[in-house]
Amino acid sequence: GNSVTQMEGPVTLSEEAFLTINCTYTATGYPSLFWYVQYPGEGLQLLLKATKADDKGSNKGFEATYRKETTSFHLEKGSVQVSDSAVYFCALIDQAGTALIFGKGTTLSVSS
């Protein structure tokens, strides 16, 4: 079946550090891939997406590239801020569009 695996947290960084959160997936065909962010006490917000191989999603300084050959969609940001502290979920929808499937989430904590 379809699944998403992302690195376990928590990830603790100092402000302005470089961020990478790894995400790999298992799915048949060509799923769409997403990163969602959840701030404390809130719902989920779509951070970025990519719908085909080699697409790069980007938003608010975050980037992720859809790599079909390595079945990966790693999240990166060049310089994190305290306000980026949140839980980040990698997710996919298969080609049938059945339902959004989430990874376990990675907690990011950024200190000043």
Added chain:
Amino acid sequence: DTEVTQTPKHLVMGMTNKKSLKCEQHMGHRAMYWYKQKAKKPPELMFVYSYEKLSINESVPSRFSPECPNSSLLNLHLHALQPEDSALYLCASSRRTDLYGYTFGSGTRLTVV
């Protein structure tokens, strides 16, 4: 309007109570979803409605009863819940077969006492 609105934001209910959660969207989306999220866990799919018809029920106990009265509204009726049902309940919507992602509401934080 690009939002999914959920009410109430917080709900405390006893195990013998009956309550309902409400979700509303005006984006013309024809698929709507209920997810349950426990602390420090990813959201888990409960129900999917497509064109106001229930298309997926992920083996959810019958004490949770979904309802989709029209294309903009989704309800979740709660009855005889258990303390372990305490969680954040998230509603989402999308175009029917949407490879471009879902729009989530901010959730209802439910506590069963």
